[in-house]
Amino acid sequence: MQAKxxxxxxxxxxxxxxQNEAFYRLTQDRFTGLLADYAEAxxxxxxxxxxxxxxxxxxxFGIKGFVLSMIEAAIEVTEGHVPASVIAELMxxxxxxxxxxxxxxxxxxxxxxxxxxxxxxxxxxxxxLLDQERKLAQSGLGDLFHGVEIVSDKTPTAYRRxxxxxxxxxxxxxxxxxxxxxxxxxxxxTGGWGVHVPHGEPWALERAEPPTGHPRFHxxxxxxxxxxxxxxxxxxxxx
Numbered sequence: 664m665q666a667k668x669x670x671x672x673x674x675x676x677x678x679x680x681x682q683n684e685a686f687y688r689l690t691q692d693r694f695t696g697l698l699a700d701y702a703e704a705x706x707x708x709x710x711x712x713x714x715x716x717x718x719x720x721x722x723x724f725g726i727k728g729f730v731l732s733m734i735e736a737a738i739e740v741t742e743g744h745v746p747a748s749v750i751a752e753l754m755x756x757x758x759x760x761x762x763x764x765x766x767x768x769x770x771x772x773x774x775x776x777x778x779x780x781x782x783x784x785x786x787x788x789x790x791x792l793l794d795q796e797r798k799l800a801q802s803g804l805g806d807l808f809h810g811v812e813i814v815s816d817k818t819p820t821a822y823r824r825x826x827x828x829x830x831x832x833x834x835x836x837x838x839x840x841x842x843x844x845x846x847x848x849x850x851x852x853t854g855g856w857g858v859h860v861p862h863g864e865p866w867a868l869e870r871a872e873p874p875t876g877h878p879r880f881h882x883x884x885x886x887x888x889x890x891x892x893x894x895x896x897x898x899x900x901x902x
Contacts, residue, residue, distance in 0.1 A: 669856065669896055671831045672778045674808075675840030676788035676795065678862045679886075680775070681802055682766040685863060687729060690756045694733050697749045701740050710736045712867055719868075723815050725791030730757035761794060765801040768862065774839075774886035775807045778893065785829060786811045787822075787838070789845065817845040819852045826853075837896070839889060844871040851879050856896070860886055 677683035694711065695704045702710070714732040722728030733753045737745040778784050786808045788795050795813045799805050812825045826833055833853035839860060840846020847857030848871060859873060859882040874880045881892055 668835065669782065669837045669893070670835040671783040671785060671826075671829065671837070672893070673785045673787045673836060673838040673850075674775060674778075675838070675842065675846045676786055676798065677790065678841040679768070679839060679846070679860060680771040680804065681768060681798065684866055686760050686763055687866070688864075690729070690733075690760055693756050694737070694753065697752055698737055698740055698745075707736070707740060710740055714739070716868060723791070724789045725794055726757055726760045727791055727794075729760075730754060733757075761797075765798050767802060767804075769885055770887035770889075772804060774889045775804055777890045779807045779809070781893070781897075783809045783829065783831070785809060785825075787814070787817070787825065788812070789814050789817055817842075817849055819849045822849055822853050822855070826855075837893070839886070841865070842869045842871075843873055844869045847880065848874065851877060855879065856881070858883060858889070858892065860884075860889075 674680060691708070691711065695707045698707055711733060714736045715729065718728055718732050718735070722731055730753060733756075734750055737749060737753065775784060784807060786799065786804075790813065792813050799811065805811075810829050812828075814821050814825065822836075822838075823833060826836055833850065833855040835855075836850065837856035837858060838846055838850040839858045841860055841862045842865060843859055847859050851857045851874060856879045857874075859880070861882070873882065883889060883892060
């Protein structure tokens with residue numbers, strides 16, 4: 664059976680269109696520095712990651728949940744004796760992250776603009792609503808998208824629901840993102856196309872193995888190659 668033509672291109676936001684994880688790593692280094700008198704860096708990283716994993720269901724993804732997890736880990740590591748000054752520093756670090764200017768990644772603007780000329784283009788991101796809205800507004804990319812979806816998590820069920828809201832089926836969607844776990848694998852599971860554009864070292868909770876050899880999986884070094892891939896797939900699905 665001939666594949667349906669791609670009609671919609673979805674873009675992840677953080678670490679696909681603009682920098683994100685690098686700021687988390689810088690703040691994590693600040694966290695370990697503040698608590699260096701209580702534990703080694705590796706142990707602090709493990710406790711912080713464990714807190715983040717526990718708290719995802721309550722706080723979701725984003726800076727605010729990250730800050731609360733840092734505070735929780737600090738309380739645990741110090742057995743309840745963390746100085747108020749350290750908690751104040753962690754809160755200040757979170758505010759700095761929330762106020763950091765947007766840094767677009769190479770080819771982001773051109774890739775979205777080119778896709779928008781031929782396809783319905785959606786921004787599909789997870790995280791804190793206010794923070795993601797702020798970043799999109801500062802990015803200058805907002806007017807290029809036909810729709811914006813800020814979701815609590817990226818699961819096959821969540822993708823099916825949002826595709827339906829935009830009047831498309833998964834088989835007609837190509838999703839572009841840096842996370843195999845969130846942007847690629849669940850979309851392929853729904854019947855869509857997944858394009859992995861790696862950027863830096865992924866967060867530990869976002870790591871996954873690539874579906875190498877899958878006919879609807881592609882990997883690109885950066886967004887500069889997206890237009891050529893879309894043209895090739897366009898020819899293949901309609902030829």
